[in-house]
Amino acid sequence: MSQAAAQQPSRKKTVISLLVLLALTCIIVFTFKDHWAEITAALAQLSVWQGLAVPAGGTTWPPRGGGGAGGVAVGPL
Numbered sequence: 076m077s078q079a080a081a082q083q084p085s086r087k088k089t090v091i092s093l094l095v096l097l098a099l100t101c102i103i104v105f106t107f108k109d110h111w112a113e114i115t116a117a118l119a120q121l122s123v124w125q126g127l128a129v130p131a132g133g134t135t136w137p138p139r140g141g142g143g144a145g146g147v148a149v150g151p152l
Contacts, residue, residue, distance in 0.1 A: 107114060118126070 121129070
């Protein structure tokens, strides 16, 4: 098997992944386009450390584990 043939599936997966990322980005932009000024104003008020903490908090929520993305929290947190 040649080296070019071995790289082909990887390149195809990369292109598909980038297209999916672009599609999801477009969905988010079009969903929130009416509130874009409000979102950028709120983000402008954050310090650098607060800006870094927001995505980090999203990756670790819920703190009790389980559920993951799309999970529903039941009961008091």
